[in-house]
Amino acid sequence: MLKGGYVGRILRVNLSENKISVEDINEKWAEDFIGGRGYATRMLLDEIDPKIDPLSEENKIIIATGPLGSTYAPSSGRVMVITKGALNGAIACSNSGGHFGPELKRAGYDFLVIEGKAEKPVYLWIYKGKVEIRDASMLVGKNTKETDKILKRLTHPEAGTFQIGPAGEKLSLIANATFDGHRMAGRTGVGAVFGSKNLKAIAAKGNLSIAVADRERFAKAVYNARDMLSKDAFTGKGAAKYGTAVLVNVINGVGGLPSYNGHDAYFERAEKISGETLAKDNLVRAEGCDSCPIACGRVTEIRKGKYKGKKGVGPEYESIWALGAACGVDDLDAVVMAGYLCDDYGLDTISAGATVACAMDLYEAGYIPKDDVGFELRFGDADALVKAIELMGKQETEFGKLLAKGSYRLAEYYGHPEFSMSVKKQEFPAYDPRAIKGIGLEYATSNRGACHVRGYTIAAEVLGKMDKNTYEGKAKLTKTLQDLTAALDSTGICLFTTFAIAGKEISELFAAATGFECDESEFLKKGERIWNIERIFNIKAGFGRDDDRLPERMEKEPIKSGPSKGMVADLSGVLDEYYELRGWDKNGVPTKEKLQELGIEDLL
Amino acid sequence: MKILYVDVSKCTGCRACEYACSFAHDGLFNPLNSRIHISEFLDDFVFVPAMCTQCEDAYCVKVCPTGALSKNEETGVVELDYNKCIGCKQCTIACPWGNIKLDVEAKRIIKCDYCGGGPECVKVCHASALQFVEVEDAVLDKQHRSAIYYKDIAQQGV
Ligand code: SF4
Ligand code: SF4
Numbered sequence: 001m002l003k004g005g006y007v008g009r010i011l012r013v014n015l016s017e018n019k020i021s022v023e024d025i026n027e028k029w030a031e032d033f034i035g036g037r038g039y040a041t042r043m044l045l046d047e048i049d050p051k052i053d054p055l056s057e058e059n060k061i062i063i064a065t066g067p068l069g070s071t072y073a074p075s076s077g078r079v080m081v082i083t084k085g086a087l088n089g090a091i092a093c094s095n096s097g098g099h100f101g102p103e104l105k106r107a108g109y110d111f112l113v114i115e116g117k118a119e120k121p122v123y124l125w126i127y128k129g130k131v132e133i134r135d136a137s138m139l140v141g142k143n144t145k146e147t148d149k150i151l152k153r154l155t156h157p158e159a160g161t162f163q164i165g166p167a168g169e170k171l172s173l174i175a176n177a178t179f180d181g182h183r184m185a186g187r188t189g190v191g192a193v194f195g196s197k198n199l200k201a202i203a204a205k206g207n208l209s210i211a212v213a214d215r216e217r218f219a220k221a222v223y224n225a226r227d228m229l230s231k232d233a234f235t236g237k238g239a240a241k242y243g244t245a246v247l248v249n250v251i252n253g254v255g256g257l258p259s260y261n262g263h264d265a266y267f268e269r270a271e272k273i274s275g276e277t278l279a280k281d282n283l284v285r286a287e288g289c290d291s292c293p294i295a296c297g298r299v300t301e302i303r304k305g306k307y308k309g310k311k312g313v314g315p316e317y318e319s320i321w322a323l324g325a326a327c328g329v330d331d332l333d334a335v336v337m338a339g340y341l342c343d344d345y346g347l348d349t350i351s352a353g354a355t356v357a358c359a360m361d362l363y364e365a366g367y368i369p370k371d372d373v374g375f376e377l378r379f380g381d382a383d384a385l386v387k388a389i390e391l392m393g394k395q396e397t398e399f400g401k402l403l404a405k406g407s408y409r410l411a412e413y414y415g416h417p418e419f420s421m422s423v424k425k426q427e428f429p430a431y432d433p434r435a436i437k438g439i440g441l442e443y444a445t446s447n448r449g450a451c452h453v454r455g456y457t458i459a460a461e462v463l464g465k466m467d468k469n470t471y472e473g474k475a476k477l478t479k480t481l482q483d484l485t486a487a488l489d490s491t492g493i494c495l496f497t498t499f500a501i502a503g504k505e506i507s508e509l510f511a512a513a514t515g516f517e518c519d520e521s522e523f524l525k526k527g528e529r530i531w532n533i534e535r536i537f538n539i540k541a542g543f544g545r546d547d548d549r550l551p552e553r554m555e556k557e558p559i560k561s562g563p564s565k566g567m568v569a570d571l572s573g574v575l576d577e578y579y580e581l582r583g584w585d586k587n588g589v590p591t592k593e594k595l596q597e598l599g600i601e602d603l604l
Numbered sequence: 605m606k607i608l609y610v611d612v613s614k615c616t617g618c619r620a621c622e623y624a625c626s627f628a629h630d631g632l633f634n635p636l637n638s639r640i641h642i643s644e645f646l647d648d649f650v651f652v653p654a655m656c657t658q659c660e661d662a663y664c665v666k667v668c669p670t671g672a673l674s675k676n677e678e679t680g681v682v683e684l685d686y687n688k689c690i691g692c693k694q695c696t697i698a699c700p701w702g703n704i705k706l707d708v709e710a711k712r713i714i715k716c717d718y719c720g721g722g723p724e725c726v727k728v729c730h731a732s733a734l735q736f737v738e739v740e741d742a743v744l745d746k747q748h749r750s751a752i753y754y755k756d757i758a759q760q761g762v
Pocket of ligand 1: 614615616617618619620621622642651653725728729730731732733734
C-alpha cells in the first residue's frame with residue numbers, strides 16, 4: 001500500500017488508436033526508482049526498443065511528477081519529460097517547473113504516458129481524472145504564450161498547461177516543451193517528439209488531495225529545509241535578487257565563461273550582460289514555480305532601443321551566456337529579445353544560442369557563404385543574432401531549417417563538425433570545461449548529452465572549496481553529484497535547492513512523504529540505480545565510450561585570455577577513474593557485479 | 605490587534621501558502637481547500653492573494669441563520685462553530701470576496717481562522733508577501749512605501 005506522496009495511478013493515452021487507459025503504479029518500482037525521472041526511465045526501458053528513431057510512432061513520451069510534488073516541500077513542483085531524445089537519440093529527461101506537474105497529480109495521475117501518433121494536431125484535456133483528446137487546429141502555429149492563453153480559455157482559467165511552439169510543430173531538433181506558457185523543459189529536443197506525435201498541448205486541472213505518510217515528520221522536514229534555503233546566500237538572497245544570471249560575473253571572473261563559440265573562456269564585456277545589469281535595466285519582478293521559496297524566475301521588459309516595450313520572462317544565466325557571450329554579443333536588450341523569441345517559438349535557448357555561435361564561427365572561417373544566410377553573420381552582431389533566431393524559429397529558408405537542427409548537424413553540413421561545441425550532439429552550456437575541470441567530465445559522461453544539471457560540479461568547484469584547475473577528486477565528485485541529482489530529480493525537487501540542502505534533507509523529505517524508509521546513503525544508492533538504467537538505455541541505443549568525449553577544440557585550443565588563459569581539457573585519465581568508480585568496464589559498460597549490487601542485473 | 609496583511613507587489617505566485625493552509629487544517633495538500641487563494645494574471649505576471657479579511661460587520665455573520673458565525677471581539681477573527689453550522693451555504697453567497705467557501709466535496713464551509721494566532725501561510729511565504737502584524741504597523745508600512753514613491757517623484761522635480 002502506498003502511504004503517501006503518490007496518487008498511485010498512471011494515465012496512458014494512445015494517440016494512434018484514440019485509446020485511453022489507466023493503471024496502478026508499481027510499488028516496488030516506486031521504492032526502487034522513486035518517481036519522476038527514475039521511475040519513468042525504468043518504464044521507458046521496459047516499453048520501447050532503445051534503437052528506434054526518436055521521431056517515429058514507436059517512441060513514447062512520459063510526463064512524470066515526483067512524490068514530493070503538490071506539497072509544500074520547497075521547490076517540489078518539477079515535472080519531467082522522459083523519452084528517447086530527438087537531438088541525439090539518447091535517453092532524454094528534460095525537466096521544468098511551473099504548476100503543470102502538481103495540477104496533473106491532483107487531476108489523478110503521477111505519470112502520463114503518450115503513445116502513437118495522432119492523425120491531426122490534438123490537445124489533451126485532463127479534468128478530475130477524465131481525459132479527452134481534442135482537435136487542436138485552432139492552436140496550430142500559435143506561439144507558446146498564445147497557446148497557453150487559448151488553452152486556459154478552452155478548458156479552465158486555472159488549468160496547468162503544457163504546449164509546444166512552432167519549433168516543436170516543425171520538428172526542430174532543439175525544440176523545447178513549455179509549461180504554463182513560460183517554463184521550459186529545454187534540452188534534448190523533447191518538443192520535437194511531441195511534434196512528431198501531433199500533440200500540440202495538454203491542459204490539466206484536478207481536485208484531489210495529496211496525502212503524506214507521516215504528517216508531523218513531513219512538516220518538520222519541510223520547515224527545516226525551508227529554513228536552510230532562506231539562510232543560504234544564493235537561494236535565500238542572490239537568486240531572488242538577480243536570478244541565475246548572478247553567475248555571469250562570477251563565472252567570467254574565474255575565466256570559465258565560454259565565449260566566441262569556445263575560442264575563449266573569458267568575455268571582456270561580461271559586465272554589460274550580467275545579472276546585476278539585468279536587474280537594473282530589465283527586471284520587473286521575481287517569479288516562483290510551485291511551492292518554491294527561491295523564486296529565480298525573472299519577469300522582464302525591454303525599456304529602450306528598438307525592442308522597447310517587449311515583455312516576457314528570463315533570460316536565465318545559461319540563456320544570457322548562449323545568446324550573449326557565446327556569440328560575442330554584449331547588447332543585453334538584444335539578448336533579452338532573442339530569449340523572448342526562443343521562448344515564443346519554443347526553442348531551447350542554450351542550444352539555439354550555441355548554434356548561432358557555431359554558425360557565426362563557421363561564417364567567419366569562410367565555410368558558410370553569405371548567400372546561404374542572406375546577411376552578414378559575424379560574432380558580436382546583435383541584429384544578426386536576433387535575425388538568426390527568427391530564421392531558426394520560422395524555418396522558412398534552407399538555412400533556417402539547418403539552424404533548427406542544432407549546431408552539430410549545421411557544422412556537419414558545412415563539412416566541419418568540429419565547430420560544434422557539443423557532446424553527443426548536444427551543445428554544452430555556460431561553463432568552460434578547460435577552465436573548470438570537473439564540469440568537463442560531467443559534460444562528457446552525462447547521459448543525455450552535454451549538460452550541467454546532471455551533476456552540478458560548479459557548486460563545489462567555483463562556489464565551494466574544491467580546486468577547479470585539477471582533475472583530482474573530480475571523478476568522485478561527478479559520480480556523487482550525478483547520483484544525488486538523479487535521485488532528487490526523481491522526487492520532484494528542484495536542483496537549485498542543493499545550494500542549501502543535500503541528500504540528508506531531501507531523503508528525509510522523501511521518507512516522510514512516502515513512508516519508504518530511506519537515509520542519505522540509501523537515497524544515493526537509488527540515484528546510482530537510476531543513473532545505471534539510463535546508461536543501460538544508452539548502451540542499448542548504441543552509445544559507448546567514444547561518445548563520452550569533449551569537442552576537440554576543448555582539448556587542443558588553449559583558452560586565449562582571462563584568468564584561465566592557456567588551459568586545455570584532457571579527460572583521458574579521469575574518465576578511466578570515473579568508469580572504475582562507477583563499477584563499469586573500460587568501455588563504460590556496467591559490470592555484472594555492479595548491476596547485481598543495484599538489483600537490476602536483468603536489465604542489460 | 606493583529607491582521608493578516610498582503611503585499612501584492614511581493615508575491616511570486618509560488619502558492620506555498622495554499623498548500624500550507626490546507627495541510628494545517630486538514631492534514632492534506634489541496635489548494636482548493638485552502639482558505640487563501642492566489643489569482644494568477646500570468647500575462648502581466650501579477651499574483652493576487654486573497655483571504656478572509658475578518659470584516660467588522662460581516663455579511664456572512666449577518667446571513668447565518670443559526671448563529672454559527674460570529675465575531676470574536678478579542679482576536680478579531682470571524683469564527684465558525686461547526687456544531688451550529690447546518691451547511692446552508694448562505695455565507696458563501698453573502699461574502700462579497702468569495703473568501704468564505706466550501707471544501708471540494710462541497711460538504712463543509714471553510715474559512716480563514718488565522719490558525720489560532722500563528723498563520724501557517726505566513727510561515728511559508730519566503731517573499732514576505734504575507735505578514736501577520738499589528739494593524740497600525742501594517743498601515744504605517746504602507747504609508748511609508750507610498751511616501752517613498754512620492755519622494756522619488758519629488759526628487760525628479762515634478
Ligand atoms: S507563499 Fe507568498 S509568495 Fe508564495 S504565493 Fe503565497 S503569498 Fe505569494
Ligand atoms: S491564516 Fe491560516 S487559515 Fe488563514 S489563510 Fe493563512 S493559513 Fe489559512
